[in-house]
Amino acid sequence: MEKWNEQFLKLSLKATEGRLSFNFVIATSIVLFWIAFALFVFTILFRTYQYFQSRYRAGRRKLYDPAIEKVLMEEPLEDVIAALRPRRWGDESVVQEVMVDNMRHLKGPPFVTLCTAAHRLGLVERNLAGLKSRAKLRRGTAMEVLGVMRAPQAVVGILAILDREPMDMKLVALRALAAIGNPATLPYFVKAADRLSPAMLPRLASLMLEFGPASGPRIKELIDRHRLAFPPRVMKELLQETATDALREKKP
Amino acid sequence: MNEYAPALLYMTDVVMVYYFLILNGVYLIISLLAFQAVYRHLLRRNYGGYAQLIRSPLTPPISVIVPAYNEEVGIALTVSNLLHLDYMRYEVIVVNDGSQDRTFAELEHAFQLYPTEVEDVGSLPTRLVRQAYKSRTHHNLTVVDKENGGKSDALNAGLNFSLHPYFCSIDADVILEPDALQSVIQPIMESDRRVIAVGGIIRVANGCRVEKGRVVEVVMSLNPLVAFQVIEYFRAFLCGRTGFSRFNALMIISGAFGTFEKDPVIAIGGYRPGTVGEDMDLVTRLHSHMRLQGDTDYAIQFIPDPVCWTEVPSNITVLSRQRRRWQKGCLEVLGQHDEMFLNPRFGALGMFAYPFLLLFEGWGVIIELLGYVLFAWSWWVGAVSTDFALAFFAAAFFCGMVLSLTGVLLGEMTPRPYPKYRQWLALTLYACLENFGYRQLTSILRILGTWDYVFHIGSWGRMERRGMAQRK
Numbered sequence: 001m002e003k004w005n006e007q008f009l010k011l012s013l014k015a016t017e018g019r020l021s022f023n024f025v026i027a028t029s030i031v032l033f034w035i036a037f038a039l040f041v042f043t044i045l046f047r048t049y050q051y052f053q054s055r056y057r058a059g060r061r062k063l064y065d066p067a068i069e070k071v072l073m074e075e076p077l078e079d080v081i082a083a084l085r086p087r088r089w090g091d092e093s094v095v096q097e098v099m100v101d102n103m104r105h106l107k108g109p110p111f112v113t114l115c116t117a118a119h120r121l122g123l124v125e126r127n128l129a130g131l132k133s134r135a136k137l138r139r140g141t142a143m144e145v146l147g148v149m150r151a152p153q154a155v156v157g158i159l160a161i162l163d164r165e166p167m168d169m170k171l172v173a174l175r176a177l178a179a180i181g182n183p184a185t186l187p188y189f190v191k192a193a194d195r196l197s198p199a200m201l202p203r204l205a206s207l208m209l210e211f212g213p214a215s216g217p218r219i220k221e222l223i224d225r226h227r228l229a230f231p232p233r234v235m236k237e238l239l240q241e242t243a244t245d246a247l248r249e250k251k252p
Numbered sequence: 253m254n255e256y257a258p259a260l261l262y263m264t265d266v267v268m269v270y271y272f273l274i275l276n277g278v279y280l281i282i283s284l285l286a287f288q289a290v291y292r293h294l295l296r297r298n299y300g301g302y303a304q305l306i307r308s309p310l311t312p313p314i315s316v317i318v319p320a321y322n323e324e325v326g327i328a329l330t331v332s333n334l335l336h337l338d339y340m341r342y343e344v345i346v347v348n349d350g351s352q353d354r355t356f357a358e359l360e361h362a363f364q365l366y367p368t369e370v371e372d373v374g375s376l377p378t379r380l381v382r383q384a385y386k387s388r389t390h391h392n393l394t395v396v397d398k399e400n401g402g403k404s405d406a407l408n409a410g411l412n413f414s415l416h417p418y419f420c421s422i423d424a425d426v427i428l429e430p431d432a433l434q435s436v437i438q439p440i441m442e443s444d445r446r447v448i449a450v451g452g453i454i455r456v457a458n459g460c461r462v463e464k465g466r467v468v469e470v471v472m473s474l475n476p477l478v479a480f481q482v483i484e485y486f487r488a489f490l491c492g493r494t495g496f497s498r499f500n501a502l503m504i505i506s507g508a509f510g511t512f513e514k515d516p517v518i519a520i521g522g523y524r525p526g527t528v529g530e531d532m533d534l535v536t537r538l539h540s541h542m543r544l545q546g547d548t549d550y551a552i553q554f555i556p557d558p559v560c561w562t563e564v565p566s567n568i569t570v571l572s573r574q575r576r577r578w579q580k581g582c583l584e585v586l587g588q589h590d591e592m593f594l595n596p597r598f599g600a601l602g603m604f605a606y607p608f609l610l611l612f613e614g615w616g617v618i619i620e621l622l623g624y625v626l627f628a629w630s631w632w633v634g635a636v637s638t639d640f641a642l643a644f645f646a647a648a649f650f651c652g653m654v655l656s657l658t659g660v661l662l663g664e665m666t667p668r669p670y671p672k673y674r675q676w677l678a679l680t681l682y683a684c685l686e687n688f689g690y691r692q693l694t695s696i697l698r699i700l701g702t703w704d705y706v707f708h709i710g711s712w713g714r715m716e717r718r719g720m721a722q723r724k
Binding site: 200 | 295296298301303309310441442443444643646647657660661664665673680
């Protein structure tokens with residue numbers, strides 16, 4: 001056994017060039033230790049930030065939630081605006097969150113009241129400015145919010161974004177345009193199809209359906225230009241929907 | 253012979269050190285990529301537009317297929333949970349795979365089943381289907397009662413009865429998040445490539461408070477074995493699968509929850525009966541099918557959203573059965589697709605994911621265990637100095653820590669993290685402790701799984717369910 005070990009040692013020493021250096025291993029250990037430590041600290045900070053932010057926002061939301069009750073009770077617009085007016089620096093985003101969350105579910109006069117309030121409180125302008133932001137998150141959120149608020153003045157800004165943004169943001173822009181629902185933007189959907197991947201065209205068509213009967217001819221144009229992009233199932237559904245829309249339009 | 257043996261040992265020693273370096277280096281790079289992917293995904297959630305997507309008539313309907321074998325404890329609750337998902341058009345197909353307990357009776361009682369003349373519309377061969385049933389209480393529920401043929405066979409039977417272009421296969425013991433189907437359909441609808449399969453994060457339900465088939469409070473189990481698995485799941489799903497998904501090189505979508513386009517699955521003959529790792533087998537065959545057809549413009553995606561909750565083994569016996577089965581299944585699938593190895597035709601899958609899985613996840617466990625033994629022996633005989641051994645041990649420990657903490661951090665970033673600080677601290681502590689015992693235990697279990705594969709031993713085994721209905 002001793003002889004065997006000796007041979008083992010001898011061969012080990014001979015071929016040291018294949019072995020990692022001690023210094024390399026030490027350096028790696030130190031680097032990895034600091035990465036692990038940084039991850040630990042980052043997670044603590046992240047958690048703490050999330051915790052306090054969510055608590056703070058929940059607290060601030062409570063101040064503005066009663067305004068929605070006023071909207072539902074159809075109280076005067078001025079009262080609603082007064083209840084939604086930000087009371088502290090930084091509350092604009094909380095007010096916006098409260099309004100947008102509710103606008104997603106509301107229809108009719110309450111929705112119109114909130115839209116007017118959003119305009120009067122400067123939220124629409126704030127998001128219009130957000131369309132030009134350098135931060136992708138800010139631009140994306142601005143488009144989403146303007147879509148929910150159905151702000152017609154956002155159309156030009158969003159169309160500009162449609163031209164220059166990458167694929168995922170194009171989709172957000174198209175979604176916002178569909179939510180705003182101005183039929184004049186429909187040709188841009190057909191035009192956008194040329195620059196989108198065929199796999200995304202059914203989604204594009206589904207967004208065009210949001211415009212209702214007005215979208216029929218444009219959807220047909222889209223299908224004619226990109227027939228292969230639509231699987232039979234999608235084609236069938238699309239034709240059914242456009243036909244139903246057309247019938248709805250004919251009814252008095 | 254004696255002269256060569258030490259040299260061989262020495263070479264093995266060097267190979268092991270480099271094996272360790274490459275393995276962990278790749279994991280670190282994948283974790284970094286996963287971090288970026290998760291961050292982007294979470295940003296996108298802010299302007300996701302789910303509501304419009306779900307409202308759209310063009311959003312495809314989905315068939316949810318649930319194979320059930322001896323699942324009397326929780327089947328009614330699982331199905332009830334499935335019937336209340338936030339999705340416009342979907343059907344639930346439960347396949348009773350010849351259960352010997354009261355699985356069917358539970359379903360019959362809970363959903364007032366009645367025999368129907370509905371026939372299977374598919375073409376996949378399966379064991380004899382005795383009868384199909386519809387529910388008087390839920391129009392979108394179908395129960396298929398068939399002879400026992402295994403999970404793959406049951407899934408194929410479910411596929412034969414499914415009416416929709418996409419299907420979601422889930423285990424009978426999982427709890428789905430209400431928006432699970434919305435989450436998985438978004439990449440299918442909004443990707444710039446044809447997405448043929450989507451997977452999501454499976455979270456550990458042990459310890460959580462479950463009410464009426466929903467996880468209402470995320471709580472970490474006090475069982476250390478479960479806590480180790482929580483870290484393992486975070487690491488595997490959030491780091492590994494998210495990272496591989498970025499190259500379209502994902503080779504596995506968990507059988508507990510996966511959504512697939514039906515046509516390509518039918519084209520490859522559905523699930524392969526008799527396979528242990530039917531989930532990995534299906535995904536790998538889908539890749540193979542698409543690539544061999546010359547279609548590279550497809551994607552198999554993974555979304556870092558928690559989509560479902562499952563019960564993990566809480567004792568070593570069950571864990572052992574599960575890990576042996578996983579290892580055997582993994583080796584089986586890798587063995588059946590050896591044409592992918594370093595084959596540029598398969599893209600990143602052939603050039604990177606397959607060789608990585610084969611060398612490091614499949615057979616690497618042998619090198620790993622040999623490494624423990626040989627490194628200790630080398631130190632014992634003095635071929636490796638104590639200083640070097642300690643430094644190497646520290647590097648290995650910190651590397652494991654970095655990977656686990658990345659998983660934990662990503663888990664914190666995704667929806668529904670562990671809400672309490674002490675739970676997160678416990679997770680961090682377990683991330684340190686898993687290097688002392690748990691990792692070695694799983695290596696041994698994987699070795700046993702490799703043994704099972706080589707000598708064709710074992711079958712599916714049985715997971716003891718306590719039923720999540722009782723978790724309050």
